Amino acid sequence: MTHEERTRRGRLKVFLGYAAGVGKTFRMLEEAQELGRQGGDVVIGYFEPHGRADTIAEAAGLEAVPRRKIEYRGVMFEEMDADGALARKAAVCLVDELAHTNVPGSRNAKRWEDVLELLQAGIHVWTTMNVQHIESLNDQVRQITGVSVRETLPDWVIQQADEVVMVDATPMALLNRLRRGVVYPSEKARRALENFFKESSLVALRELALRQTAHEVEVRHQAPLRPAREPQTPGSALTRAETERERVLIYITAEPSSAMLIRRGRRIADFLRADCFAVHVSGRADLTHLGAQQRRAIEQYLNFARNLHIETRLLEADDPVHALLDFARRNRITQLYLARPRRRTWPGLFGRDLISRIVRTGRDLRVAIVAERRRRQ
């Protein structure tokens, strides 16, 4: 991005919450009203009223881009009219629920893609999302809530934000709102209560959101961070070594655990400010020797990794250990991420052999074995 592009590009502000009903949309609308009073040119691109009286009242008087009606399989859907919002070219455009998946037939598959276009066109965007929509937290969120969140967005999209603001409410206040029927007017309430709205889940999600926001604030500090702790003696030379740039390599297989491994590797790499790569090793680069199902799985995981802005490679080799270590050496990889093999495959070829051989032969390489975050209760 050149300097000129950056200055012309719209600014993205994210209102981050940890559950429905904490007041993200309300706060966004409140600020929009304030801006409107000061004479700012602000429009609603899309907002989700959820039938909440307070929220609807807060939107009163704000100009809204008419929604687009799209028919899909005989059902009418209303989506943000991305073309309309682009044409209106307001100074600030409000787009609720950044992680939303658009109905087929929309301009883009994902709402965040619409938002990136608005930014590109020089429009400032204010948007809302919950911490559970962050892709790299998907497994932790499932462990906490027992729910696999489907609508996620890649971490790099949030990294594009100029500001991330935490919209907080205490779990107590939230549960009270829910009981009073403010959050979900009716039948949806009970189902929501059972999963996300358990007190323990809310507390954990809230902690995740606070930590995520702290992280977002930290990476946006203008001056570089002072090292958090700088011990004077034996470690100082080593500490220096530890601040050298890390490079993370993720080993992708056809196993379903590859998805969580990619997410975990991505998150670790982001926090360590490391470069991130992912490879699959196969006897043939075109994968034609594999069954259709396996081939599809591998392609899907490689694609998933690319969507998270991970550089991927398909290595042609008969021995994965050799290929991985060779790739690691050539690319100065410092940490290799492997999924913990499933029990049924355990002492078999993949598990014991691959991990132990890599650990034994991979000099200067840290090997991380990641176990799935399961929910035991």
Add this chain to the structure above:
Amino acid sequence: MPIDLNRRADPDLLLRQLEEQEQQAHRGRLKVFLGYAAGVGKSFQMLDEGRRRRQRGEDVVVGIVQQRYPPEVVEVLARLEIVPPLKVGGGEALDVDAILGRKPQAVLIDGLAYDNPPGSPNAKRWQDVAQILSAGISVIGTINLQYIEELQDEVAAITGQRRGQTVPKAFLEQADEIEIVDVPAEESLQRTAGEAAPADAEQQNRLSRLRELALLLSAQVVDQQLARCLKAHGIEEAWGAQERIMVCITPRSNAARMIASGRRNADRFHGELFVTYVQQPNLTAEDRLSLDRKLAMARQFGAEVEILEAKDSIAAILQFARTKGITQIFVGHSLERGWWKKLWGDPVDRLIRSTEGMDVIVFPH
């Protein structure tokens, strides 16, 4: 807390539990709005909550206000009942007696960290608050992060200033609820300095660091709530809302590298660092010396050091990891002396095999 009737009744314990419950039931609830600076909107949030509660029929009064407010705060304040403060010397203090006499359901107190003027019944405002709470009246108040006692060093490192008036962190930790009032540094600067003021990058950067500190402090308080909540529900697994790194060292392992790396990971994730050693019999003098050096280094790096005693070192490590909610275990090849020669002789293998829901990071020797 329900009283367990199935257990053999210990009369003293029962009495204590009953007393505690009674106290809890009669105590007012404390809710704190935490902000990182003046001008982030704490007062507004607090007063607005008071206004909403009143609308819902709760009896809410204002106990004390600050001297200057922006127009939107004045507007909300105008709709609330104020119990006039005591005039002491040149200053003001909460009129605790008047509040106790008025006996509302909740009282709003702006600026919980302030000292009372000399000559007041209590030296600190938070002592007034404790009195009000124990009378069964709830308190909703505000605190500026910069006034937390234990954070004075960190705050001074950012702002160059220490605050004379502080409130202990425990006050915040014991609150029933805390809510963070978060706004971007740029916006809070605009609010205090006015739109026309030139953007001061240095000032903005300082505010941004305070903001991060406030978010992390809230996360810490929430983490304690989570631990209590999980315990109350009998949930033993760690949920990884916070990263916790455990470095397992031995006399012969490359501990310096592992500890430094663990420290770095813990810092980047704002997590916690633990360093453990499983007691081994018959250490040579040389090994003992090396071990002591490594443990000293761990402490220097701010790790919580724990010596585990067990015949089965893997079981001990796992047990510790589960109790502490560890998310990343760092081990070296030489987890046990000489075992590596026995070819992947199983400690690491066993560790990887039996670790649920954590990462095991194996360091080269």
